[in-house]
Amino acid sequence: MKRTERLHALSELLRRSGRRGCSAERLASEFGVSVRTIKRDLAALDDSGVPVWSKPGPGGGYGLAPGSTLPPITLTPAQAVALLAAVSAAPDAPYADLATAGVRKILDVLDPRTRARAEELAGRVWVNNPTPSTRAVRSALEQAMTDQRVVRIRYLSGAGETSTRDVEPVTFAQVHGNWHLVGWCRLREAMRWFRVARIEAAHVTATPCTGHGIEELGAPPPTARPVFS
Template sequence: MNRTARLHALTESLRRAGTRGRTAHQLAEEFDVTARTIKRDLAALEVGGLPVWGRTGPGGGYGLTEFSALPPVNFTAAQALALAAAVAASAQAPFSDSARAAARKVLDVLDPVARRRADDLSHRVWVNVGPSASRRVMDALEQAMIDQVTVNMTYHDARARTTEREVEPMVFALDGGRWLLVGWCRLRADIRWFDLSRVQRATATRHPCAGHHVDEIGTPPEAARPAVL
């Protein structure tokens, strides 16, 4: 999870904790970083205007002195279950950590009866997703896509050949159950489709993309459609 996403998720974690708050150790475990990193993040949130409180000693920790909540969400148990199932099924998809954070925000303000019913039903939905890139790799690819900068990748292709590529990200595509990155490969000077599960390392650069348009990829499959809400 990149720092921007972590700061947002950290804010939501403190909101959920309410007046109880969370310790730096608990937050560090939740986000798989050090307590020192958490304290730096909390300081950054406070500088940004978030009303963070801190208590020392037994029972101490961090929380929000005042927090707003989403208005009541009138989801049915089936709708809540559908949301949870969709997020679970998208575990290998781009921005999946943001999807989980968004789902938690909705479920946290769900009617308690509907929430309990959805929890019970969730055991009747099984999800088995295929392999994908590590979260560290996905963070780099997602940030490069958002900022429209190139990404340096170590790629292991289907013929077991490993190459170093600088790629201009154009589209994330789900095809046949596999998530792919479609981009302009500066090594091959052409558009290439990269299986995300074969990307071993990735680092977003500061080099702006040249402006290749999505239309250059060609005509998408007839059943393909953009992820428009």
């Protein structure tokens, strides 16, 4: 990782750590550099106007001053293409359309030179995806999850049987490349997994969910993790 990219990532990590801060040793381990290098990076951030605080002694570390904001961060061409590749490779992911719109907003404010380099590099990254489920279905599922409302779906099972279910959405989960809506099925009175590609229709009702939580699914496999962690 180039130093400029490391400084950007370092400031973001400090921002996410909040009031707890991070020790120099942890930061060095995170970026695979020496503690001395991290301290030089922290000094560089402070010199550039990033409000870094430090607390010496056991339990001490580094963080950002409360209420502070970071100066605007410019993406490198590779970072911009990484975002493009991620959203392009997963058109069936939850909120994919919103992710694409967000990335486009970021690209629109890049300086012309960086954008030109990003566009040239993006031409060297291709994706070839199957057609995702209909936009109407995905939009309804996303709205139901966001608003925590019961969603009524018409579902085609693996055995070819069609049923109508009222589902309280709990989470979206990807397993072996397939996205699923996981929620409390009011018909079966149990948690059920519904492959999104098999949901033929979806309608958000006015009925609020009753509070079923992700803990009811049990422990996730060791390879699973939230998208923001």
